[in-house]
Amino acid sequence: MTLIEWRKEFETGVAEVDHEHQELVELINELHDQIAADAPREKVSEFLGEVFAKISAHFALEETVMRKYDYDEYADHKADHEKLLDDLRDIMDDFEADTGTDYKTALSAAVRDWFVNHFKTKDARLHSKLGV
Numbered sequence: 001m002t003l004i005e006w007r008k009e010f011e012t013g014v015a016e017v018d019h020e021h022q023e024l025v026e027l028i029n030e031l032h033d034q035i036a037a038d039a040p041r042e043k044v045s046e047f048l049g050e051v052f053a054k055i056s057a058h059f060a061l062e063e064t065v066m067r068k069y070d071y072d073e074y075a076d077h078k079a080d081h082e083k084l085l086d087d088l089r090d091i092m093d094d095f096e097a098d099t100g101t102d103y104k105t106a107l108s109a110a111v112r113d114w115f116v117n118h119f120k121t122k123d124a125r126l127h128s129k130l131g132v
């Protein structure tokens with residue numbers, strides 16, 4: 001089952017941003033499928049690293065844009081980004097330590113609920129306000 005279905009309401013109206021968001025969603029869905037299919041640990045680990053890198057790069061891009069335009073909600077938006085990266089880091093640490101934590105559920109919850117909300121609120125505002 002697909003973890004995140006792309007919905008019209010995720011669109012910001014900025015083609016490049018929507019494209020990057022779509023790529024992130026696809027990558028996360030792929031990771032979710034691999035985990036569901038009980039892919040080998042090395043594979044999941046590699047994928048987690050890739051997802052983390054792509055998400056970090058996307059956030060860094062948005063933060064650069066916000067600084068450039070002196071965006072009014074920069075601190076708040078950045079804090080939201082950091083929270084997701086922290087959550088992902090915790091999940092990756094748990095996974096690597098093999099503590100028996102239910103990382104599948106943790107990952108789905110962190111990524112889906114958080115990501116979907118962030119798209120619809122913070123990113124939608126950012127992109128509509130700045131037009132970038």
Ligand SMILES: [Fe+2]
Binds near residue numbers: 021058062123
């Ligand atoms: Fe974004």
Ligand SMILES: [Fe+2]
Binds near residue numbers: 059062077081122
């Ligand atoms: Fe964002």
